[in-house]
Amino acid sequence: MNSIKDIALKAKVSTGTVDRVIHNRPGVSEKTKKKILKIIKESNYTVNTVASLLASKKTYTIATLLPKTKESSDFWETPKQGIEKAFIEIKDLGFKIKIFEFDQFNSDSYVSAFKEMVNSEPNAVLIAPTFKMETLKNISLLEDKEIPYVFINTETEGLNNISFIGQKSKQAGFLAGKLLNWVLPKKSEVLIVEIRKNISNYTAINNRIEGFKDFFQHSEKAINIKRISIHNIEDQETINLQLKEYLNQHPTIKGIFVPSSKVSIIAKSIIDIKREDLELGGFDSISENIKYLKNGIVDFLISQKAEQQGYDGIKLLFNYLINKKAPVKNYYLPIEIVLKENVDYL
Template sequence: MIRIKDIAKEANVSEGTVDRVLHNRGGVSSKTEAKIRKILERRNYSINPVASALAMKNKYNVAVLIPEYEDTDLFWKSPYLGILKASDEVKNIGIHVNYFKFNQYDPASYLKSFEALLETEPAAVIFAPMFLNETKKITTQLEAISIPYMFLNIDIEGFNNLTYIGQDSYTSGYIAGKLMLLGMEKDSKILIIQSREHAGDNTAISKRIQGFNSFFKDNHTEIESITLKIEDLNNTSKTEQNIKDCLASNDSISGIFIPSSRTAVIVDCLNGNNGFKIIGFDNTPQNVERLKHDDISFLISQKPFEQGYESIRLMSDYLLKSKVPNDKVYLPIDILIKENVVYNDMNQLMFENAISED
């Protein structure tokens, strides 16, 4: 009988890579997937439904629902890779993970993916509560059928989630304020750019802004902040003009705070830094590149790879060991500068290298 181990050896990849291809879980290059599928076809390999059913008898299906990522906004790739790594590790102890994605700007896509998720009859759900009203509908359905759920990356109060895992958004904003004040003149102004269409639904963004403003209030500074809301970052020319108009009417602005992962987009609309002290969030490839060239002063990382990884580990412990996590599981707040950014998120880099080699 042909085993996964035999297929992996012939393809010169790990068993986990073959398993991901068999169950369409992603995380495998198209070239490697094609090679594996060719071997599977040649060896007439197929999943035995009876054996599969027996293997799953005492196992738990965990469903994950997070936004899809794209080349222009790679933030959600990191949690996905963390989830993928943890999924490979827990599959042998009775946890099977199904991954569902949605458009982070489309509430209908969020609900549609959740309905597909429910069809897998999950024992537990991990998701990013991106839209408030739709999240209420989702949690109502989950609670009605007694399915435990965990919030990932975005923390919303007033729900019965098992836990929240992610960054302390308020504190990260407070830290950003402290960094912004360093070396700033008394009569300076700060521009806060909200760069997301549904910023009001993303409490992580609003809490960062609250923390940022609280720092200046607590320290009785005379520095004034101005908020510019941009609805559609994909409209580059309009975004560039909006920022240009705002800066023209406020010539004392010396710092720019961007409480989202789209910092590089804003920098590009400025045609470079132009002498502004810019603080943003997340070490996406685009942001890191601008940081290395001094177009961004500081990036604050929320450890997204670890968020995804730890969410699976915590839920596995809950299902298998009845181990209840803390109400909040906060990850470290890393302050990144061009000199240390290459050392950040080494776990993700090693995992990406491993699966790319497969």
């Protein structure tokens, strides 16, 4: 392998001089600089990242700002696993990760965690910007300190994030339309059930609904779409009643679309009110949902590849800090279809 020593030898200068040229630091005459650069190119030498990182005892800290999780089946557990996996790969290269968390139903806690994170002076940050307004209001704290940031999961436009990693929500909704359409008998109506607890992530959910409707508008069999909203997700009884009544009033409804990860709640309801004939689709392959996918109540799930969001997010920041290579602005992850038949192989 080609080392800085070889280059120095060939150029008849010391390693120090080569080092200065490589890092574009002053103290080298134009002439020697040119000569060295030429030799570097000819012997196509590249700096050995490993040795470099070892020598410059620089350590980088990446901060993450994600919703707190209570149970292990929580959606946000999954990106965290991806973050952990990425961390293991890069910790020996002098990288640290500092975790900041907030209550996803409380915007104040988001803001205070955000500020705390900024004050810890990380080299880069990974944010799940579930609160749009609060993000817009506070993003300057990061920009003033020139801390690069990437967003995951929630697309927030018009900001200088170096990248967004997540799903194209509208297209995901569109796909959900196609899938539900496949499994539905002709001349049915479909029902969109919104679970309103999760107000924080409304952008993605609205985009999914928009895409979903879009599909049926351009489909030959113009299926009619209804929409209801459910609020108190703790109270299964009320949900059952509300759903049962609505379905009785609209007997042509043969399929339900839940544009969020809360599809398991509706699945439970469907069993309770004995309407297993309904087709049901939703989002996110979390364990609670997979249970109902496997027993056939849920027909399909669309996965957002949550683990990869975390993993790729950290890896991307790692590459950015090491090579200063700017990634693509919109890093869309696969819109993955999860069925009973492939759920065990993900």
